Structure formats: structure tokens, C-alpha cells
Amino acid sequence: MYLYNSLTHKKELFVPNDPNLVKMYTCGPTVYHYAHIGNLRTYIMEDVLEKSLRYLGYNVRRVMNITDVGHLASDADTGEDKMLKGAKRENKTVMDIARYYTEAFKADCQKLNIKWPDVVEPATNCIDEYIHMVQTLLDNGKAYFAGGNVYFDTSTLEKYYVFNDHDEEDLAVGVREGVEADTNKKNKNDFVLWFTKSKFEDQALKWDSPWGVGYPGWHIECSCISMKHLGEDLDIHAGGIDNAFPHHTNEIAQSESFLGHKWCNYWFHVHHLNTNDGKMSKSKGEFLTVSLLQSKGYDPMAYRLFCLQSHYRRNLVFSWENLDNAAVAYEKLVAKIATLNADGAVDEAALDALKSRFVGALNGDLNTSLAITAVYDVLKAKCNDATKLAAIKDFDRVLSLDLIAAAEALAKKQAEEEAANADPEIDALVAARTEAKKAKNWAEADRIRDELKARGIEIIDTPQGAKWRKV
Numbered sequence: 001m002y003l004y005n006s007l008t009h010k011k012e013l014f015v016p017n018d019p020n021l022v023k024m025y026t027c028g029p030t031v032y033h034y035a036h037i038g039n040l041r042t043y044i045m046e047d048v049l050e051k052s053l054r055y056l057g058y059n060v061r062r063v064m065n066i067t068d069v070g071h072l073a074s075d076a077d078t079g080e081d082k083m084l085k086g087a088k089r090e091n092k093t094v095m096d097i098a099r100y101y102t103e104a105f106k107a108d109c110q111k112l113n114i115k116w117p118d119v120v121e122p123a124t125n126c127i128d129e130y131i132h133m134v135q136t137l138l139d140n141g142k143a144y145f146a147g148g149n150v151y152f153d154t155s156t157l158e159k160y161y162v163f164n165d166h167d168e169e170d171l172a173v174g175v176r177e178g179v180e181a182d183t184n185k186k187n188k189n190d191f192v193l194w195f196t197k198s199k200f201e202d203q204a205l206k207w208d209s210p211w212g213v214g215y216p217g218w219h220i221e222c223s224c225i226s227m228k229h230l231g232e233d234l235d236i237h238a239g240g241i242d243n244a245f246p247h248h249t250n251e252i253a254q255s256e257s258f259l260g261h262k263w264c265n266y267w268f269h270v271h272h273l274n275t276n277d278g279k280m281s282k283s284k285g286e287f288l289t290v291s292l293l294q295s296k297g298y299d300p301m302a303y304r305l306f307c308l309q310s311h312y313r314r315n316l317v318f319s320w321e322n323l324d325n326a327a328v329a330y331e332k333l334v335a336k337i338a339t340l341n342a343d344g345a346v347d348e349a350a351l352d353a354l355k356s357r358f359v360g361a362l363n364g365d366l367n368t369s370l371a372i373t374a375v376y377d378v379l380k381a382k383c384n385d386a387t388k389l390a391a392i393k394d395f396d397r398v399l400s401l402d403l404i405a406a407a408e409a410l411a412k413k414q415a416e417e418e419a420a421n422a423d424p425e426i427d428a429l430v431a432a433r434t435e436a437k438k439a440k441n442w443a444e445a446d447r448i449r450d451e452l453k454a455r456g457i458e459i460i461d462t463p464q465g466a467k468w469r470k471v
């Protein structure tokens with residue numbers, strides 16, 4: 001499989017350290033509010049990546065954190081803790097907020113067929129691991145204590161901007177507009193590993209540490225949770241593109257300084273879902289959730305298809321019109337699959353040919369829109385229905401669009417509707433009219449049509465014969 005690696009800025013053949021196990025880490029949600037559909041785009045594409053790897057024959061162990069402490073309102077180590085903000089907004093405790101929104105996130109994942117990772121670890125579970133990493137960084141001279149906080153010293157690194165050559169003046173923490181410079185920092189990019197002093201003394205969750213009572217910085221959790229469950233060598237680290245800087249940049253800085261060797265080989269970043277007026281974000285107040293889409297009558301699978309129709313490395317623009325198009329495409333696709341007849345033997349050679357197109361799409365940097373085209377190709381293919389159904393079922397292991405289940409449900413509903421409408425007397429009259437037409441007895445055919453019309457029945461002549469419906 002070829003994947004674009006943000007670290008090297010090119011598509012590379014994916015080769016895991018251990019051929020029998022892919023170690024994958026994905027940044028999880030900050031559980032201070034519902035996930036918006038932009039966040040969920042990232043989780044959908046990460047889910048497709050994991051399922052593609054499994055489909056291609058790899059074992060995968062995937063770990064995700066739940067940020068329930070330490071993510072401040074600004075990525076620049078300033079502002080209030082987002083969890084505390086959520087707790088104040090709802091007049092609840094931080095742990096209540098974390099519990100509630102973790103469950104809400106889980107429910108959203110279920111609705112969108114996003115597989116729950118093998119390990120999901122709340123950040124508050126790993127305080128000992130953070131303290132150990134911070135202490136080691138201090139012992140190795142990679143970190144320093146100043147003004148009550150422990151900072152990572154970026155001047156000890158050979159290269160800090162690992163993902164691209166940022167314009168330092170634009171991106172350097174502490175010099176962005178509206179971000180106050182932290183005078184404790186020796187270098188403007190240094191970041192906090194452990195806080196004991198912040199402007200917000202009412203931080204709800206605090207722990208004892210060698211540096212005083214305090215709480216961890218946001219970046220340290222992902223390094224430690226990953227190493228706790230996946231060891232020192234990571235194959236893939238994933239997240240939304242906004243996480244590349246400073247979050248992932250700082251994760252690499254502290255992890256590699258702690259380990260003394262390279263940490264993660266492939267960095268997978270999903271680009272943003274935007275609205276016409278910019279990035280979707282929670283800080284803007286109103287935002288779209290999957291429950292809101294449902295309340296407007298959209299099947300979550302329509303949103304999943306909407307995401308899969310575009311490449312993860314392109315920004316995706318959300319509009320109701322675009323979502324409507326995906327919803328119609330989903331309904332049509334399911335309706336078409338519902339007409340397939342499962343009887344007959346699967347043609348294995350034809351199935352292999354169909355699969356190879358699908359695999360080719362996944363292998364080309366997870367080209368999900370081409371993978372969806374492969375589904376349409378199945379429907380057009382010159383093979384029997386049983387083979388088509390086998391191919392679609394197989395592809396849906398990755399796409400997770402519930403294609404077979406939705407088609408079966410539709411076929412069942414249609415059969416039930418037909419059965420509910422069955423009326424032998426009307427069937428007999430329709431048949432008599434057909435006979436009259438065959439005998440060119442137009443007067444009788446018209447009489448029957450009028451009689452049925454008077455009873456509220458309309459006859460519809462179709463290529464398969466006359467049908468009727470109540471009007």
C-alpha cells in the first residue's frame with residue numbers, strides 16, 4: 001500500500017516494522033463537547049485506513065486517547081483548560097463532562113460505523129507515565145523547570161519543524177496574535193510538559209508530582225499513551241491536519257528525545273471539513289453534529305458516503321446541497337443492490353477481477369472515491385448477481401456503508417408493502433382487463449378500468465404487465 005507520509009512529503013510504500021502487526025495510534029477527542037461532523041470526518045478516514053490495512057491482510061493494533069485533561073483553549077499552552085470550560089458551561093464536574101461526552105462520541109462512532117479502537121485510554125489514567133517521561137527529559141537535559149512549570153527545550157533538537165518549513169514568525173508559539181508571550185520560556189517554541197502554575201488557578205484536576213501539584217501538558221499524553229500500549233516503535237500516527245503543528249511536532253520532539261531514537265515512521269493527516277465561510281469549529285458556537293443531521297432526516301451512512309467520495313488529503317466543503325447529493329446517491333445505490341438476486345454460484349475469477357480494482361484504489365494512498373467507483377463498476381459488470389453481491393459484501397468490510405443490510409431491509413420493506421396491498425379481487429379484475437385487451441374487447445377493458453377507478457384503484461401498465469395501486 002502506498003500512503004502519503006507527512007514526514008517526508010511524499011507517497012511511500014507502507015512497510016510496518018513488524019510484518020505481522022501494524023501499530024497505529026490516533027489522536028482522540030477532547031471530550032468537552034459533542035464531536036462535530038468535521039472531527040468525525042477525520043475519524044471516518046482513520047477508520048477506513050485501519051480497515052483497509054486489515055483488508056489487505058495486516059493485523060492492526062490501534063490505540064486512541066481520550067483527552068480529559070490538559071488541552072488548553074489555545075494550542076499555544078495558553079487559555080483555560082477546555083474540559084474546565086465545558087464543566088463551567090454546563091455546571092457539572094469535569095469528570096461528569098468527560099464521561100458524558102465520551103459516551104456521546106462512542107454513540108456517534110457507532111452511528112457512522114467507526115470501529116472503536118482496540119485500546120481507548122483516557123488521559124487521566126496515565127499520570128505516572130507522564131511524570132516518568134518528564135523526569136527522564138529533565139534528567140537528559142532536554143527539559144527545564146521555570147516559573148513553576150516544566151518546559152521542553154526545543155534548542156536541544158536538530159530540527160523542530162518536522163512537517164514543513166514553517167515561517168517561524170507566523171507559527172512560533174508565543175508570537176501569534178492574541179497569544180501572550182510566556183516569559184519563562186527560553187525559546188519561543190518551547191512547550192509545557194507539566195504545569196504547576198497557570199493563570200487559571202481553579203484547574204479542577206491536579207496531581208502530585210516531583211515539581212509540585214499540577215497537571216500535564218496536552219502533547220505529552222499522546223506520546224505516553226502510545227508508548228504504554230504500542231512500545232517504542234510506532235508505524236502510523238494519525239490525526240487531523242490541524243494537529244500537525246504544534247501537537248504532533250511536539251509529540252515527536254519529546255518522544256524522540258525520551259527514546260533516543262526515531263519513534264514513528266508514517267504520519268497520516270486528514271484535511272479539514274470546511275463550510276463555505278471557513279473551518280468548522282466548536283469555538284464558533286454553533287456546529288453540526290451527526291444527531292443534528294439525523295434530526296433533519298439524513299441517514300448517517302449518507303454522511304459517511306459523502307466523506308468517502310473525496311480524498312482525505314483534500315479539504316472538503318460541507319453544504320446541505322452536497323449532503324443531499326450524497327443522500328440521493330446512497331439511496332440509489334442501495335435500491336440497485338436490492339434488485340440483485342442472491343441465487344446462483346459465485347464466479348470466483350470474476351470476483352477476483354472486481355476485487356483487484358478495489359484493492360488498487362486502496363493501495364493508491366487510500367483513494368476512497370475510486371473505491372466507491374469500484375462499487376458502481378460491480379453493478380455494471382458482466383457477471384451474475386451472486387458474484388456482484390459477494391463483491392459488494394467484501395468491499396463493505398472497508399467502506400462500512402451497510403450496503404448489503406440496507407439493501408436487504410429495503411427489499412423486505414418493498415415485499416411487505418406489496419403483501420399489505422394484496423387484494424385477490426382487484427388482482428382478478430386487473431387480469432380480466434388484460435384478457436379483454438388481448439381479445440381486443442376495448443369496451444370491456446375500459447369498463448373494468450372505470451370500475452376500478454371508482455373504487456380508488458389506478459392501473460399502471462408496465463413492461464412486466466399491469467400493476468395497480470390505491471390512489
Ligand code: AMP
Pocket residue numbers: 027028029030031037038039040041042067239240241242243270271272273274279280281
Ligand atoms: P479535538 O476534539 O478538538 O481534539 O479534535 C478531534 C479531531 O478532529 C482531531 O484529530 C482534529 O485534528 C480533528 N478536526 C478538528 N477540526 C476538524 C475539521 N474541521 N475537519 C476535520 N477534522 C477536524
Ligand code: ZN
Pocket residue numbers: 026027028222239247
Ligand atoms: Zn494527540
